[in-house]
Amino acid sequence: MSLVVSAISVRKAAKPILADVSFTAPSGAVTGLIGPNGAGKSTLLAALLGLVPATGAASFQGHDLPAMPRRDRARMVALVEQSASTEERLSVRDVVALGRIPHESAWQSAPSSADAAIIDAALADTGMTAYATRRFDTLSGGEQQRVHLARALAQQPRLLLLDEPTSHLDIAGQLQLMALLRTKAAAGVTVLIALHDLNLAARFCDHLVLLSGGTRAAEGPPGEVLTPALLQAVYGVTARLVPDPQAGRPLIVYDEAVPRTSPQIPD
Numbered sequence: 001m002s003l004v005v006s007a008i009s010v011r012k013a014a015k016p017i018l019a020d021v022s023f024t025a026p027s028g029a030v031t032g033l034i035g036p037n038g039a040g041k042s043t044l045l046a047a048l049l050g051l052v053p054a055t056g057a058a059s060f061q062g063h064d065l066p067a068m069p070r071r072d073r074a075r076m077v078a079l080v081e082q083s084a085s086t087e088e089r090l091s092v093r094d095v096v097a098l099g100r101i102p103h104e105s106a107w108q109s110a111p112s113s114a115d116a117a118i119i120d121a122a123l124a125d126t127g128m129t130a131y132a133t134r135r136f137d138t139l140s141g142g143e144q145q146r147v148h149l150a151r152a153l154a155q156q157p158r159l160l161l162l163d164e165p166t167s168h169l170d171i172a173g174q175l176q177l178m179a180l181l182r183t184k185a186a187a188g189v190t191v192l193i194a195l196h197d198l199n200l201a202a203r204f205c206d207h208l209v210l211l212s213g214g215t216r217a218a219e220g221p222p223g224e225v226l227t228p229a230l231l232q233a234v235y236g237v238t239a240r241l242v243p244d245p246q247a248g249r250p251l252i253v254y255d256e257a258v259p260r261t262s263p264q265i266p267d
């Protein structure tokens with residue numbers, strides 16, 4: 001099922017942060033949520049889960065996402081946050097096991113053998129099996145990012161939301177992550193990922209939503225959204241799109257920073 005976002009608006013400190021943002025993230029596809037710093041990507045992901053007060057609607061599989069009881073929603077939707085550091089003293093395996101909590105019955109004290117297999121698969125999918133007994137707070141930034149992803153995968157979500165999950169990953173890690181998301185999408189998971197790397201977005205996303213100053217500036221296939229004119233207006237860069245026949249998607253080559261012409265969120 002698609003994620004349908006309708007006219008989401010958010011105000012913080014009396015300032016409009018998101019204004020009437022509407023888009024559809026198609027079912028079983030990877031949708032990239034792109035836009036410059038401060039465009040409202042993290043706020044939008046939080047609004048979808050009712051974590052910030054918002055008006056408008058977000059529905060998935062017939063459910064009103066922001067209004068759903070937390071535990072019911074957590075059985076269907078997982079969010080990989082930009083930074084989450086509440087699990088410092090736990091082992092890597094225990095952090096990933098937190099992803100099973102929404103699925104556990106009230107009287108269950110430890111993960112079942114089925115849960116254990118799901119946790120093992122999430123560790124393996126993210127390349128973290130060898131780290132299972134390490135304390136989470138001894139990991140590097142990129143390793144911690146992989147564990148957060150593993151925890152989200154252990155939730156077995158039908159909708160996977162990710163906020164800049166590649167920011168600490170090396171090149172191989174970024175490619176592995178995007179390939180993993182493609183595999184999950186092919187298995188029917190709807191993926192919405194906030195990304196800064198537009199070349200990753202161009203290569204691996206089926207659909208893009210471009211935010212600018214809290215509004216939706218464009219939505220569609222990468223070839224339609226990533227145009228030199230939009231990149232200049234929204235990101236303030238001159239850029240060329242170079243064909244890459246092997247990938248079948250264009251490569252973006254950036255030239256220089258120039259003034260943006262699209263509206264910004266006022267200070």
Ligand SMILES: Nc1ncnc2c1ncn2[C@@H]1O[C@H](COP(=O)(O)OP(=O)(O)OP(=O)(O)O)[C@@H](O)[C@H]1O
Pocket residue numbers: 012013015017035036037038039040041042043044265
């Ligand atoms: N409590 C607040 N009061 C005022 N403004 C806020 C508050 N929280 C967030 N903002 C502003 O909301 C805007 C959107 O922030 P958000 O974190 O959603 O952007 P983003 O697109 O995720 O940015 P980045 O790419 O830098 O992570 C920013 O301009 C930010 O300064």
